[in-house]
Amino acid sequence: MVEPDQRPRIATLPQSVVDRIAAGEVVERPAAVVKELIENALDAETTRITIVIRDAGRTLIRVVDDGIGMSGSELTTAIGRHATSKLSCFEDLERLTTFGFRGEALPSIAAVSRLEVISRPHGEEIGTCLKVAGGRVEECEPTAAPEGTSVSVGHLFYNVPARRKFLRSDATEFRWIAAVFKHFALAFPELAWKLYRRDELLYDLPSAAPTGRLAELFGDDVAEDMIPVDHQHGWLKVTGWISPHSSAQRGTGDQHLFLNRRPITSQRLNRAIYTACAPYQTSGGYPLYVIMLEAPPDRFDINVHPTKKEVKFADEKGVFTALWAGVRNAISASRTPAELAERAPPRQPPSAYEHTAERALVDAPAHLTPFVPVPRRHGAPRGPILPFPPSRPGGYNAPATPAARTVEMTPTAEPTVGPVAEGEEGPVIWQIFDTYLISPLKTGLAFIDQHIAHERILYERALTAMERTPMTSQRLLFPVTFSVVVEDIPFVEEMLPLLRAMGFEVDPIGPREFRILAAPSGVRIASERDMLLGIIAEFRETAGSGSDPRHRLAAAFACRGAVKAGQPLETAEMQRLIDELFQTEEPEFCPHGRPIYHVVSLREIEKWFKR
Amino acid sequence: MKFSFSQLSMLKGLQRIIGAVPSKMPMPSLGNIHLSLEGKTLSLTATDLEVTVTSRVELIESDGTGSVLIQAKRFQELVRELPDVPLEIEIQEPLKIFLKGEGVGVYTLPGGDPVEFPELPQVDAKLTFNMPAENLKRMVSKTVFAVSRDEMRPILTGLLLQMRPGEIRMAATDGHRLSRILRKDIEYTGEPRDVVIPMKAFSLLMRNLEDGDTPEIGIAETRSSFSTEEQRVITRLIDGQYPKYESVIPESNPNRMTVRTDDFMSAVRRVAIFASQLSRQVKVALDKTSMRLESEDPELGGRAEEEVSVEYVGEPVEIAYNAVYLMDVLKQVDTEEVVFELATSNDAAVIRSAEQQDNEDFLMLLMPIRLR
Ligand SMILES: Nc1ncnc2c1ncn2[C@@H]1O[C@H](COP(=O)(O)OP(=O)(O)OP(=O)(O)O)[C@@H](O)[C@H]1O
Numbered sequence: 001m002v003e004p005d006q007r008p009r010i011a012t013l014p015q016s017v018v019d020r021i022a023a024g025e026v027v028e029r030p031a032a033v034v035k036e037l038i039e040n041a042l043d044a045e046t047t048r049i050t051i052v053i054r055d056a057g058r059t060l061i062r063v064v065d066d067g068i069g070m071s072g073s074e075l076t077t078a079i080g081r082h083a084t085s086k087l088s089c090f091e092d093l094e095r096l097t098t099f100g101f102r103g104e105a106l107p108s109i110a111a112v113s114r115l116e117v118i119s120r121p122h123g124e125e126i127g128t129c130l131k132v133a134g135g136r137v138e139e140c141e142p143t144a145a146p147e148g149t150s151v152s153v154g155h156l157f158y159n160v161p162a163r164r165k166f167l168r169s170d171a172t173e174f175r176w177i178a179a180v181f182k183h184f185a186l187a188f189p190e191l192a193w194k195l196y197r198r199d200e201l202l203y204d205l206p207s208a209a210p211t212g213r214l215a216e217l218f219g220d221d222v223a224e225d226m227i228p229v230d231h232q233h234g235w236l237k238v239t240g241w242i243s244p245h246s247s248a249q250r251g252t253g254d255q256h257l258f259l260n261r262r263p264i265t266s267q268r269l270n271r272a273i274y275t276a277c278a279p280y281q282t283s284g285g286y287p288l289y290v291i292m293l294e295a296p297p298d299r300f301d302i303n304v305h306p307t308k309k310e311v312k313f314a315d316e317k318g319v320f321t322a323l324w325a326g327v328r329n330a331i332s333a334s335r336t337p338a339e340l341a342e343r344a345p346p347r348q349p350p351s352a353y354e355h356t357a358e359r360a361l362v363d364a365p366a367h368l369t370p371f372v373p374v375p376r377r378h379g380a381p382r383g384p385i386l387p388f389p390p391s392r393p394g395g396y397n398a399p400a401t402p403a404a405r406t407v408e409m410t411p412t413a414e415p416t417v418g419p420v421a422e423g424e425e426g427p428v429i430w431q432i433f434d435t436y437l438i439s440p441l442k443t444g445l446a447f448i449d450q451h452i453a454h455e456r457i458l459y460e461r462a463l464t465a466m467e468r469t470p471m472t473s474q475r476l477l478f479p480v481t482f483s484v485v486v487e488d489i490p491f492v493e494e495m496l497p498l499l500r501a502m503g504f505e506v507d508p509i510g511p512r513e514f515r516i517l518a519a520p521s522g523v524r525i526a527s528e529r530d531m532l533l534g535i536i537a538e539f540r541e542t543a544g545s546g547s548d549p550r551h552r553l554a555a556a557f558a559c560r561g562a563v564k565a566g567q568p569l570e571t572a573e574m575q576r577l578i579d580e581l582f583q584t585e586e587p588e589f590c591p592h593g594r595p596i597y598h599v600v601s602l603r604e605i606e607k608w609f610k611r
Numbered sequence: 612m613k614f615s616f617s618q619l620s621m622l623k624g625l626q627r628i629i630g631a632v633p634s635k636m637p638m639p640s641l642g643n644i645h646l647s648l649e650g651k652t653l654s655l656t657a658t659d660l661e662v663t664v665t666s667r668v669e670l671i672e673s674d675g676t677g678s679v680l681i682q683a684k685r686f687q688e689l690v691r692e693l694p695d696v697p698l699e700i701e702i703q704e705p706l707k708i709f710l711k712g713e714g715v716g717v718y719t720l721p722g723g724d725p726v727e728f729p730e731l732p733q734v735d736a737k738l739t740f741n742m743p744a745e746n747l748k749r750m751v752s753k754t755v756f757a758v759s760r761d762e763m764r765p766i767l768t769g770l771l772l773q774m775r776p777g778e779i780r781m782a783a784t785d786g787h788r789l790s791r792i793l794r795k796d797i798e799y800t801g802e803p804r805d806v807v808i809p810m811k812a813f814s815l816l817m818r819n820l821e822d823g824d825t826p827e828i829g830i831a832e833t834r835s836s837f838s839t840e841e842q843r844v845i846t847r848l849i850d851g852q853y854p855k856y857e858s859v860i861p862e863s864n865p866n867r868m869t870v871r872t873d874d875f876m877s878a879v880r881r882v883a884i885f886a887s888q889l890s891r892q893v894k895v896a897l898d899k900t901s902m903r904l905e906s907e908d909p910e911l912g913g914r915a916e917e918e919v920s921v922e923y924v925g926e927p928v929e930i931a932y933n934a935v936y937l938m939d940v941l942k943q944v945d946t947e948e949v950v951f952e953l954a955t956s957n958d959a960a961v962i963r964s965a966e967q968q969d970n971e972d973f974l975m976l977l978m979p980i981r982l983r
C-alpha cells in the first residue's frame with residue numbers, strides 16, 4: 001500500500017521542465033542545433049555562413065551569418081516560445097517558403113544550453129547581446145557587432161544529463177554535424193560557407209556554381225564522374241547529380257536529397273533512387289547523389305516531424321515514379337559514353353520530350369534503323385571481277401560466304417585481332433573472338449557484346465513494329481512450310497496477328513501446318529523457318545511469366561534474330577551495330593537485363609602500368 | 612630441276628591461280644603453290660580444297676622433272692616486282708629454290724615437300740561439252756547477282772547449271788529474286804543433268820577466260836572441271852536439292868509494263884537514296900502512261916518522288932520493291948527497254964529484256980515487299 005503523501009500528485013510542470021522536454025524533440029543532438037541555426041541564418045537571407053564547433057558541439061556551436069539581423073526587442077521575442085516572424089496564420093503554412101515557421105528552435109535550444117546571441121540588424125548602428133541560460137534571460141545589452149547574427153550555443157544539454165549521456169562519441173557526433181553542413185553547402189552553393197573544428201578551418205567554400213561546389217566537397221574526380229539529372233514531371237522538378245559508381249567506399253553518408261532546398265530524408269524516395277541506379281552499379285554500396293526536388297508548397301507537408309526532415313507528399317507514388325524516371329533517364333543517357341553516342345546519327349526527329357513514355361510515342365521511326373550489311377571496305381579496292389551486287393542483300397546478319405570472300409584478287413590474310421581501320425575519318429573498331437567489339441574512346445575502351453547489343457536493337461524494333469509501325473516485310477519466292485505440335489497451336493494463334501505486325505506473314509494451311517509467305521526485311525534468307533520455330537518455342541516458355549505477349553514476342557525475336565557470338569562481322573557492320581545500339585532507348589542492357597557494354601577507363605589502364 | 616621463263620608469262624600464270632589460295636588456311640601447305648615440271652611444261656596449282664586451279668606456264672628452257680611447293684604470296688610478290696627479262700629457277704636439295712636473272716639479284720626461297728600438298732583431284736568426267744567463253748561469261752554474269760551470299764542454305768550459294776539436250780540453262784536465286792538464262796546454241800548431246808557449282812569456281816574461271824576460248828566443261832559425280840589451254844578449274848559440286856524454281860515463274864501475269872531501262876534505272880537510283888535503310892523500300896505506282904516512284908526514310912527523314920513515262924497495259928497497281936534488288940535486276944538488262952510482267956502487289960514480277968538475243972531466253976523474278 002502506498003502512503004498517501006508518497007503518491008505523486010498531478011501538477012502542472014514548471015515551464016522550465018516543459019521547455020526542456022519539448023527541446024528534446026527539436027534538438028536531440030548537436031547536429032540538430034547546427035541545422036536549426038543554419039536554417040535561421042538562411043531565412044535571414046545571409047550570403048555567408050561560418051560555423052565553429054568545439055568538442056563535437058558539446059561545449060560550443062557557433063553559427064555566424066551576415067543576414068538581416070534582429071533588434072534588441074526582436075531578440076527577446078525570438079527567445080520566447082512560438083515566436084516567429086515567418087508565419088502569422090495557419091494558411092501561411094501552405095505557402096511556406098522559409099525553413100522555420102514554428103518559432104520553436106531558438107527557445108528549445110535556449111532551454112538546454114547557455115545561449116548567446118549577438119545581432120545587429122542591417123542599417124542599425126548598434127547591436128544587441130543576449131545571454132540566456134537554461135531558458136532564463138541573464139543579460140541583454142547593446143554591444144558593438146558586425147551586421148548579421150551570431151548565435152553561440154554553449155554547454156549543450158548541461159541541464160539535461162540524460163540527453164548528454166545519450167550522445168555518441170565526439171567523432172560520430174561531429175560526423176553528423178559535418179553531414180548537415182554538407183547538405184546545406186550543397187543546397188546553397190551560391191553562399192560562402194566555412195566550418196571550423198576548434199580553430200581548424202575544415203571547409204572554406206567560396207560562393208560557387210553548383211558543379212564547383214560538388215568538386216570542392218567530393219573532389220574533382222568524383223564530381224567529374226557525376227551525372228547531371230534534370231527532369232520535369234508535371235509539377236515536380238528533379239535536378240541534381242548522381243554517381244552510381246564512386247559509392248562503394250562511401251557507405252551511406254553521401255546521399256543528399258532536398259525538397260525546395262530543404263534537406264529531407266525519405267526511405268521511400270531513397271529507394272526510388274537506388275532502384276533507378278541498381279542496374280548500373282558495378283559494385284555494392286550506395287550511389288552517391290545530390291538530388292533536388294522542387295515542388296509547389298501546396299503539394300507536400302513538411303510539418304510531420306519537429307525536425308522537418310520528413311516530408312509527406314499528397315502523391316507519393318507520382319513522386320516516386322518521377323524521381324525514378326529522372327534518375328534512370330539521366331544515367332542511361334549519360335552512361336552512354338558521349339563519344340559513342342555522338343557517333344550515332346541523331347535521332348530523327350530530334351525529340352524535345354524527356355520522358356521515356358512520351359518520347360516513345362513521338363519518335364518511333366528512329367528506332368527502326370536497320371542493321372544492314374554494307375560492302376566490305378577493305379575488300380573493295382581489290383575489285384570484284386564478277387558483277388556482285390554492291391551490298392549483301394542477304395540480310396543484316398548475312399555473313400560473308402566463302403564465295404564472297406574469294407572474289408578478292410589477293411588473298412591477304414585478315415587478322416582476327418587487330419585494328420580494322422575504316423577509311424579516313426571512320427573510327428576504329430576491333431572484333432575479338434568474333435564475339436566482342438572494342439571501340440577506343442578518348443577516355444578509355446568500350447567493350448561491346450555483339451549478340452546482346454543486336455538483341456537490344458531488334459527488341460526495340462520489334463516492339464515498335466507491334467505497337468506502332470509494322471515492319472516491312474519481304475515476300476518470299478519459295479514459301480516455307482512448318483508444322484507445330486498440337487499443344488502449341490493456341491500459342492501460334494495468339495501470335496499470328498503480332499507476327500504479322502512484325503513482318504512475318506504466316507498462313508495456316510492445315511490443322512497444324514503453316515506457311516511463311518513473307519519475313520521481316522533484314523531476316524536472313526532461308527533462316528525464316530528456324531527463326532519462327534525458335535520464336536514460338538521461346539514464346540511458349542515465357543507464357544507463365546504474365547508479361548505482355550508483345551514484350552515476350554519481341555524478346556524472342558531479338559534473341560533468335562541477333563548475330564551470334566562467334567560470327568565475324570565486317571567493319572561497316574560493326575559500325576552500324578554500334579550506331580544503332582546508341583539510338584536505342586536503353587543501350588546499357590539487353591531485354592533480359594544483361595549489360596551490353598563495359599568501359600575500361602583510361603585511368604584504369606594507366607593503373608595497370610602504375611602511372 | 613631447272614627451268615627458265617619470261618617474267619610476264621609467270622606472272623600471268625600466277626594471277627590465274629592466286630585467287631584459289633585461301634586467305635584463312637585450314638592447313639599450312641595451302642599457302643603454297645604447287646610447281647610441277649614435266650618436260651617443257653610447268654604447271655602451277657593452288658587449292659582451297661573446294662576449288663583447285665592449275666595454270667600452265669610456257670618455259671624458255673627446262674631441265675629435269677619434279678615438283679616442289681613454293682610460298683604463294685612471297686613468290687607472287689617477287690615475280691610482280693621483277694623486270695620482264697628471262698628468269699631462271701633452280702631447285703636444289705634440300706629443298707631450296709634459287710631465282711636469278713640477267714640484271715637481277717639472287718633470291719632464295721624455301722621449298723616445300725610436294726607430298727604435303729593435297730592430292731590433286733581427278734575429274735572422271737562422264738559428261739563433257741564445250742561452250743564458247745563469251746556465252747559462258749554472259750550466262751554467269753546474268754545470273755550471279757541472284758546467288759545467295761548467306762551460307763544458311765548452302766545450295767543457294769551456288770549457280771545452278773542445267774544441261775538438256777540442245778539447251779543449257781543457268782539459274783540463281785536467294786529466295787527473294789531469281790535469275791534464269793538459257794541458250795539453245797550450245798551443243799550438248801548428253802543426258803539431262805543438274806549441278807550446282809560454287810560461286811568461287813566461276814569467279815576464278817571468269818577472271819581468266821578470254822574471248823575466243825572454248826572451255827571444255829566436264830561433269831563427274833561430285834566434281835566438275837572447266838578447262839582451256841592455259842588453265843583448268845576443278846570444283847566440288849554443292850550437294851543438295853536445288854529449289855524447283857520453274858514452278859514459281861508465273862506463266863501469265865496479266866499486266867505488262869514497258870519502260871526505257873536507263874530512265875527507270877536512274878529514277879530508282881535517285882529515289883533509293885531516300886529509301887529506308889532497313890527495307891530499302893521503293894513504291895511503284897503504275898497507270899497507263901506513267902510510273903510513279905516513291906520512297907520515304909523514316910529513320911533519317913526525307914522522301915523522294917519520281918515519275919517515269921511507261922507503256923502500261925493493265926489495271927492500275929501499286930507495288931513495293933527493295934530498291935537494291937530492283938537496281939540489280941535493271942543492271943542485267945542490256946536492251947534499251949525492259950518489260951515487267953505484273954499481277955497483284957503481292958506477286959512476283961517477271962522481268963525481261965524487251966528483245967531477247969537469238970537462241971537465248973533470259974528472265975528474272977522479283978518478289979515485292981508487302982504494302983501496308
Ligand atoms: N540568424 C537570424 N537572423 C535573423 N533573425 C533570426 C535569426 N535566427 C532567428 N531569428 C528570428 O527569430 C525567430 C525565431 O526563430 P526560431 O528558429 O526559434 O523560429 P523559426 O525559425 O521562426 O521557426 P522554427 O522553429 O520552425 O525554426 C525567427 O522567426 C526569426 O525572426
Ligand SMILES: [Mg+2]
Pocket residue numbers: 036039040099100101105106
Ligand atoms: Mg528557425
